Amino acid sequence: MSKPLALIVEDNPDSGKIFSRAVEAAGFQTQVIDSGDRAVAWLANKVPDVIVLDIRLPRISGVDILRQIRADLRLAKVPVIVATAYPESVAFLQEQADMVLVKPVSFAQLRDLAMRLCSQDEC
Numbered sequence: 001m002s003k004p005l006a007l008i009v010e011d012n013p014d015s016g017k018i019f020s021r022a023v024e025a026a027g028f029q030t031q032v033i034d035s036g037d038r039a040v041a042w043l044a045n046k047v048p049d050v051i052v053l054d055i056r057l058p059r060i061s062g063v064d065i066l067r068q069i070r071a072d073l074r075l076a077k078v079p080v081i082v083a084t085a086y087p088e089s090v091a092f093l094q095e096q097a098d099m100v101l102v103k104p105v106s107f108a109q110l111r112d113l114a115m116r117l118c119s120q121d122e123c
Contacts, residue, residue: 003029004049006114009039009065010083011057015103019052019083022107026114036060040068047074050117052110055084055093066096079117081110 006028010016013034020030028050033039036057043065051069055062062082069075082097083105084090093100099113 003027005046006030006050006052007039007042007046007048008032008052009034009036009057009062010052010054011035012054015054015083015105018107019105019110022110023050023052023114025107025111028114034058036062036065039065043069043072043075048078050114051078051080052114053080053082053097055082055086055089063093066093070096081113081117083110 006023008016008019008030010019011034016032016034020032023030033042037059040060053062053065066080069078069080079098081099081101082093083101083103085103087102090100090102
């Protein structure tokens with residue numbers, strides 16, 4: 001039985017590594033992508049079990065990606081955890097994301113959240 005797949009979209013390499021390790025500790029395999037355009041291209045061909053999405057990304061913003069995810073029938077039900085350093089945007093993001101975390105996000109916080117999402121979806 002293969003592990004569920006988590007897509008992590010984060011342009012900061014250190015944060016991407018931390019997010020990846022945290023989600024892997026929750027039982028996922030991970031794919032880390034560092035720009036919005038690459039994430040959109042990847043999502044055109046694959047459907048992950050969960051997405052961890054930064055908002056401030058090069059080329060295509062996380063907000064635009066989130067809108068595209070929710071408008072795509074293949075992706076609309078995929079849980080999305082948004083990570084943002086901008087607390088003023090939390091209220092807006094909560095309308096479309098399953099969870100919004102304000103950076104800095106701790107390893108344990110993301111691991112525990114991913115575990116909860118996985119158990120809800122029976123990953």
